[in-house]
Amino acid sequence: MRGRDPAELVERAAGGDRAALARLLTLVERGGDGARQVARLAHQRAGGAYTIGVTGAPGAGKSTLTHALVRHLRQDGRDRHEVGVLAVDPSSPFTGGAILGDRVRMTGHAADDGVFIRSMASRGHLGGLALATRDAVRVLDAAGFGLVVVETVGVGQVEVAIAGAADTTVVVVSPGWGDAVQASKAGLLEIADVLVVNKADLGGAEAAVRDLENVLQLVGPSPGRWRPPVVVTSAPAGTGVAELWQAVTGHRAALEATGELDARRRQRLATELREVVLRRLEDQAATAAGLGSFDALVDEIVAGRLDPWSAADVLLTFTQPAAGERSGPPPPG
């Protein structure tokens, strides 16, 4: 029984117990009531970890760059950070656990207690991945990590949104005009706070920077808004990683100076609340007796038998949260 009570696990994780932390993240990945309980407890304890999203096309070298960034942060004597890393792999939504590859690539930190790396995957539908990732950030925050890096592949709306929900979002491209254009089409430039041309060792980095600046000229932020700096890196050798960290801290300082950090975080929480409400309604609609799924309700609207307002009533009438799911004490273990 011991070690399975979420409250105790959170307590132990906050005290530095990595096994308890891993168990909490598994609970979050599994979803359901267990995940909610963990989220609740972790949220109360969370201290406002700074989150960094790292995203880009497959093959842009995100994992290696994240690895290099973590190494830099752990070696930086003046300002040593405890870093949690979440590698989100939505291309494997059904593996239901960790992706070994990412772990292996990051084994350089295996002996470092100040680094914790976890691959996230989510069973079930995609909305679950975004919610599970946010709750996993909460857990790492509650466990005392002041910095959390969330790495996702920049393909697909959900994954782009996950990366964009960080305090600072780093978009990674490799040299070549095609990459800048692809990043733009995938909506990555819109969420970028810092741009990285990685794999500078391959050559063509200068042209890539110029291309990115051109695209930014077309689709970038309005005057007066933060303009994403473009940093050139070569991750395996660690080239440019200090400059990348400087760009991130520069963005953080700008957010803090203008009060935008708090405003962004508040907006994220409001969005999350809306998503949780919808998720809960949709989940419960799918199981409520005689009601059918959310999709079945949409079918009724399409057929003209229900209008959206009446369908909303149906959802809201039949989907009261069960008493056992409310914020009472955890079930006796």
Added chain:
Amino acid sequence: MRGRDPAELVERAAGGDRAALARLLTLVERGGDGARQVARLAHQRAGGAYTIGVTGAPGAGKSTLTHALVRHLRQDGRDRHEVGVLAVDPSSPFTGGAILGDRVRMTGHAADDGVFIRSMASRGHLGGLALATRDAVRVLDAAGFGLVVVETVGVGQVEVAIAGAADTTVVVVSPGWGDAVQASKAGLLEIADVLVVNKADLGGAEAAVRDLENVLQLVGPSPGRWRPPVVVTSAPAGTGVAELWQAVTGHRAALEATGELDARRRQRLATELREVVLRRLEDQAATAAGLGSFDALVDEIVAGRLDPWSAADVLLTFTQPAAGERSGPPPPG
């Protein structure tokens, strides 16, 4: 009493009574239970009107172009259309009614029974404008209009979303590189199914077309997706308006051939259902005794006193729809 019962108004509007139609649109603008009742009745009667969104920066000549398009459709002998026009002006959210200017500019159609023009404004918060516009489209559809044009100024997320929620979205720019770039930054190119360079009489149209093609190259659709054609018009003289209509019908034919029209409409209704559910929850949270507003709940989450899951429970527990708001018969008038 007569003429205030929504069911009777819908009946009369469907029979061609323009005063009843105007009254229904006023009810929709006012929001609340009356609007919901109208939406419910109109949705049952709606026959799938084709909707065209027209948007662009202020000063691009959207109203004049809409006017010219309507004139073209009414004069086209082979394929005469009854056209409803909704001019959405979010810059006047507090006027609570029609904007005279738009009406005056369109008076050329005043004697034409096959055209109905209405300026929309919404009191209260912005989400209301999107919902009210969609319900107004429903009302025009139920009243027998096979085509509904929704004109919005392409500034701001809500307005861009309203224009983008049409079956075919027309984005209007005037000549000049700056306009193409601005349209891109405002997110207009992403929603464009047809692009128009208007005010060709001012000169520079060819350069504007080239600029737009360049921007499309960078941020346009992936190969295999519909590629927005660029049409050059000069609205006051009616130049290019036939070509614009051809581009719209070409897009419609492509949507119908691939089955994408039904898929898009279904997705719009699912999105609307989600928005209605949230709107209802937020509204009711704001009035439920001792609960405070949606924003107050977000405050609790920000402060760490509630987590999103518990806050969702609060919303879902305290916000049952009142019996009187459910789908019963209209209150005795």
